[in-house]
Amino acid sequence: MKLYFKEILFSLMLASGSNFGQGLNIVPEPVSATLTNDKFVLQNGSDIFLLSDNKDLRKVAEQLKNIIHKRTGFDLNIKNGNSDKGIVIGLSEGSSVKPEGYVLTVNNNLVKISGKDCAGVFYGIESFQEILKRDSIQCYLPGCEVSDYPRYGHRGFMLDASRHFQSVDFVKKVLDVMALLKLNVFHWHLTDDQGWRIESRKYPRLNEIGSYRDSINSVERNGYYTVEEIHDVIQYAKNLHIKIIPEVEMPGHSQAVMDSYPELLCPTNKGGNTYCAGNIKSYEFIKNVLDEVVSIFNTDIIVVGGDERPKGIWEKDSLCKAMIAKQNLANEDLLQNYFMKNICDYISGKGVKTIAWAENLKGGVPENQYVENYYPDVSMESARGGYYTINSNCFYTYFDYPNTSEEKKVKPDWMPVLDLARVYSFNPTPDSLEDASKKFIIGTECALWTEVVMQHDIQFQLFPRILAFSEDAWSPNEKKNYDNFVKRVKEVKPVINSMGFEFDKGGW
Template sequence: MKKEIIIFVLCIAFFKGYTQEYCPIIPLPEKIEKSKENFALNRNTVIVFEDEQIKRIGDYLQSELLRSVQITLSTSNKKAASEIVLSYSKAVPNVIGAYKLAFTKNKVTISGRDNEGLFNGVISFLQLASSAKKANNIINIVGWQITDQPQYNWRGLMLDESRHFFGKKKVKQTLDWMAFYKLNRFHWHLTDQHGWRVEIKQYPKLTTVGGIGNYSNENAAANYYTQEEIKEIVSYAAERFIQVIPEIDMPGHASAANRAYPEFSGGGSKQFPEFTFNPGKELTYQYLTNILRETDVMFPSQMIHIGGDEVHYGNEKWNTDGDIKQLMEKEKLSDLKAVENYFFKRMADSLLLIGNKVLAWDEVAESNLPKNETIVFWWRHNKPEQLQKSLDKGFSVVLSPRSPMYFDYKQDSLQVHGPNWKKFSLNSTENVYHFNPEKIPVVFPKNNLVLGIQANVWTERIVTEQRLDYMMYPRIAALAEAAWTKNSNRNYAQFILRLKDQFPLYKKSGLYYFDLTKPDLTGEPKE
């Protein structure tokens, strides 16, 4: 932490005497050039959309300007004396999500090849407006010429709501901030040992029984999302060009489901009772397939994450279960890992039949899943061999290593709550920012299979909204820049300067953020 404070102080000292203003956008755009003219945003400015398909993006800009800077603009398909023009353009780099932003005295042009690029350009404009000075209902925005494109197409954040449930309002606020930082994949961990959080109409006890309890209190009232609430949140995310990927964990981490329907339990161990589904029962596959079918209806991303991690924690009873013994004999499965792989192949087939890609943690690297339909999430940073196996098999991968991309881990040595990996690594804002796949000891193929980067927020030790905020902000901003901006363009000292501009926005939104510029942690909330 002392290092970050020193960097911050040096930034302030340097830029106090620096006359040229810096571009405050996070993540840092690829190409930036100062405009000769600034733009005066006022209530007479019109948002102009040249194509009717763009109108919803214009409407979003209109509503966000009212919310963030309290200025009301009209929208039109006709030119105006002061205008913000949204348009498609082939001059924009041919990359999904790329955009251009250009300023003159009376006109801002936001252009993209696609709607996602246009939206990203709108976000950059909103960031510029949010950091600009306002006087007499006029916002004087410093002009920039920007050409920008993302380093990765997968820029993700995972939230675990099984261990502790936060609810629709908090999830929507999280999606707002993801959009503000151009993060575009929301991985939603909805089922685990401590609670089942998604309504499945065919199996109502999953929520009424399985939804009871959390990590802190096994008797807490049932908390879960109805299918209508899920659809509302998915729609809210789609307006912000964020895809929502649900996780239905299997065959381990199944305790909550097994409380509701014990007939499908594969047992567990002393420490992790009733931890698994039973891969030896044919009815288990039908049961889980029915669940995945309903899940597919709610989530149009056509990607469902089915976990696959840490099964060995609680599969002790597989050694003595008669149905599993018969399965092993019939399918010639040599050990319990082979049983896992068999189970995963069966469930992958179910997903493929309903048009979904198969997403899973890096334990499935040994399995023989279809390479073009499988995405592996590498989380065990101390096991690069799992990443290498995935790449060698041709699986697409998302990099979400426990160090530094677990946001439940400590972010500072003075922090009281939260683990750090074997007490030698902190997931500080700086470590998140400097994450560089090129330093991972693996050989990446020429046809780069890395889709992108994701941070994971596990919530065993995160009980309150304050604690959730404290662990996510400002690390979410560092994640965004690590995922969007090439390593060669990154500068941590300059990032800290831009990050400081975000703190007033956090305060305005009521976020209980971690201020890494202060030398003490007296404000750290409890677990």
């Protein structure tokens, strides 16, 4: 009798879509996933059928073919048409499939992946990649029915290329993992105090001076991405359905610019890291730079910084004081709002949206600007104010923070421990937010600031925490289960290792 109940329980688990411990290991957790007793055995020389002769769909099929070759050594053929045997991929116009969503069905004879759009089919292939198994006799996929789509449209990772600089090859590896985890926005932090990392043909001193931090370790502290390298990375990301959003910091966090063009400093503040907001040349310079960056990236959205301007500098400067008086502003914080609005209105006039780190919402947010927050209360305030908001609450998403109390000993004192379970517990749209305001939280980002993180160590900061974050960004909040997640992480780890990373040192 006991056995009978166990069997019922097992059937219920399958019927409810739970794959707890049953071998269907997909991260991020899908909306619905049911394991069956079938098994699809992959054969060398078998076929991938395309339901429609669509150029972008064919590209996704090529990616699947490459993944299978890399993981199994098998060569598959891509054909147009339909079949009840082999692998079939196609677009589904059905209303039940949501944007970026997909349905993956595996039985004894057939693997079928259909998506609302090519991004959806691509995500179906990433799930395929995670459940593909190899034992001593065969390569196979477990029978399953997966129906899936994202919780948020903006699922980002921010990498700081200014404090330490990463190679193009490394950035591509990061993009590969982002795609595996169904993250779709690469927020590239390319300028800061320590280095300017974008080639500028208009302002060459940004590279001659601003890209060179010092003479130590020239590989990771000094350098910039050429226009050709940036184009290469953008194309690479596009193939992975990842949008790159470049960031140019202002008005603070700009020491590299001030070292290159010191005439942009406040005249009474030689040596700071902040543009003079009273000097018309600052506005001209930034607008020219943004025109150049927008052109290089061919982007319709850009991050314009806006965070951590040192206080008390502008209010002591003659030019800034004159601008405060001329614009009838109450104080230097409102001068920042004026400054940001002036720049953002200019770039918005060219059809480019902006994202800014939230500092003074009360002072006003320019039109066509999204707010990104790192302090928890700001996401609530921003959403309540009716501003589209990307929630990057630092206490859940900043991966330069130590993983463990042991790691905390070698990190700056102010950094709290951010362990895996805490990252996993993050809900970017807090329950306490009123329903009417919830729609303004459009997504979330995790971030890796690199003041104290060299390229080789980035993997130990990312893994496994970015896997937890991917479920915060993609999976239905009510489906998240930490114990289940930890089991799936162990199964997905070899896939990430196969992409050229080492997982963390913590016994995963």
